[in-house]
Amino acid sequence: MSVEIIIIGILLFIFSVIDIKWRQLPSILLTGTLLVLAIINYPNLQFGIFAGLFALLLYEFGEDVRMQFGTADIKITIMLGLMISTLYGFIIFLAVFSVFQFGYILLMRKTIYKKGEMPFIPCLFFIYIALAMAGVIA
Helix, strand or coil: CCCHHHHHHHHHHHHHHHHHHHCCCCCHHHHHHHHHHHCCCCCHHHHHHHHHHHHHHHHEEEEEHCCCCCCCCCHHHHHHHHHHHHHHHHHHHHHHHHHHHHHHHHHHHHHCCCCCCCHHHHHHHHHHHHHHHHHHHH
16 A cells, blocks of 8 residues: 555545534645645546546535535545546446445434535545555555
């Protein structure tokens, strides 16, 4: 496991804690991390763009299914996409994302967040862990 994977995992954990506690993240922190990751993983830029488009669709249509997907979630989804290096890995990413998202929303809506805004970055952290364990994250 590379140092980059561990550092991004630690950052996602910190972002998750901040999201749970305050429901917002400093944009400069996310944008800076995203920029550095885009520079480091330039060959994977197309998967970051595809992940960003996927996240933008969730942002636009998420309210229809009672899911609040914010701009921080979009940036972190782009970060996840930048960590993927193959089309097969991106397909796995979409599948894992869909399963985790569905399960997370069902679990959280039924137990903790019956009404109001629900933090989604912890779900993205668990998606990252699953992708790293599956060997999809490069």
